[in-house]
Amino acid sequence: MRRLLIPLTLAPIGPDAVLGGTVEVIGGRTMGTTWSVSFVPPPDRDVAHLRDLIQVELGRLNAQLSHWEPDSALCRFNRAPAGSRQPLPDALFTVLATACLIAEASGGAYDPTLGALVDLWGFGPPGPVEKPPAAEAIASALARTGWSELALDSATRSAVQPGGLQLDLSGIAKGYAVDVLSELLTAQGARNHLVEIGGELRGRGLKPNRNPWWVALEPLGLEADEIVVALHDLSVATSGDYRRALNLGGRLVGHTFDPRQGHPVETRLLGVTVIHASCMVADALATALMVLGSERGSAFARANHLACCIRSVGSEGSIDIFSPAAEHMLR
Template sequence: MGTTWSARFVAPPGLDTAPVRAALVAELDGVIAAMSPWEPMSEISRFNRAPAGSWHTLSPPFFHVLQAGLALAEATGGAFDPAAGALVDLWGFGPAPARLAPPTPAQIEAARAAGGWRGIAIDPPARRARQPGGARLDLSGIAKGHAVDRLATRLAAIGHPHALVEIGGELRGGGVKPDGQPWWVAVEAPPGVAVPPIRVALHGLSIATSGDYRRWFDHDGRRHAHSIDPRTGRTVANGIASVTILHANCMTADALATALLVLGTDAALAYADAHDIAALIVERGDVGTTEHLSPAFAAMLG
């Protein structure tokens, strides 16, 4: 996934942690084998190369993540789109080489025409998905959170439910530390943005942040961040610096952070309010930075 991971857990003195690490690495290897577009023989890469009209039986984790992504795409009117891989590649934020200038409008429209979540049909009883022809799945906005959930679940299954798991800044905490305290973490703030520090207790809770500062390129005085609005095919430029989501599972938090960043402040707050989502939005403005807290997020802060 091109990032780092860590797992902290409460264990008895003298425990050999090598088997625990091996179990977690096996889970991560499974995520990569299914959902990494950088691996030519991964499930997602094989699907993306498949002929038009072909149906493919997917592994349970892959189908679970794809189905969740398609459901969020429908719920957000395409602000989140697991089939926007052609656009991601076109802008140089996927396996394709990085860009120094934006693609042309004609290239953007061609990439939009080639994919989109509406073209992906699924057959849940058979755990199948249909390649309409030329569609490219990209699960980078949801797979990292899924991987966090898998590590936390695996740790609990082998007897270590009191744990804090992190992959690339997405975290999930369960149980408590030896001193009885929950896993306290600081909410990630965009670089160079002056906002009051916020700490949250991850006790059966996950946190994910999406921002405009992770990957980008500058062209003609404008920053083109890696967040793409699948509805327009262009990089997001709505003033949002970051969106942080608190949720019981990290996969949902990860995907919602991406979707709300694309929606823009007003629509994102309305969506969060309507669906009882704990969201923190940091917005850059002409006269400074503004933090917006959804009612659910404010309630969690007490």
């Protein structure tokens, strides 16, 4: 069965909003994954020029946010001397500021400072490991985490490196990049578009046939209802360990970590999808809800009026739990 999620409010659509034209599709690789942009090009903009602008912007973001590029601003912060306050470039500070707000709101279920744990369990730049780390090693890595230690200062756009703190923005950077590309396209006159990076998406405006950008949510590997969302000035992000897992000594371990325990989460959740105006916010919140689990995640979504779908394993297949805000969108 197909289920539709349609936003409750729509931007005004004038008689000449989208009439005729064709959808161009371009794409490539970034942030260790793929990107694609579907858009209606304005008559005075060359598609190749827009592609070049996108590539330049993605290169700029990688140079600030990547934990895989040794010379990125993020990696330089990770190596900064203990006790130093470091000025941060615009994108890195913006993402960290949002990440810390979500970390605080979620009670630490999301944390952008898990780099040491990510590396320890074999999901970071040092590469895979053969078995789960020892308790002592986990405790040592946990001692080098903690978003509140960053002590962000908006006046100087800086953060404190207390010593050994390792940023990892893989749970929010792609969403931010989606938002940035959407704003770039809008500024270039391509107001009707769908941007995707690694499965995180943002749609704006309409297709030439005046339909919204319909996107099917990821099925997450089990027989389930097809869920399709109309991304009309909305973003969608999904978190789930189906995307990346390692076999450590016969134990399948996912890449979503509980920042409070130092272990990958062990849950019956298949994944969490969040629908939000900001893809950056949706990206981080999907991770936070994955860590919180079905019951606490549902309560958090309800209390914060989040539109989300939590998909878990039931006795006869998958179970979809829609938050009240998402239920209002169901058709």
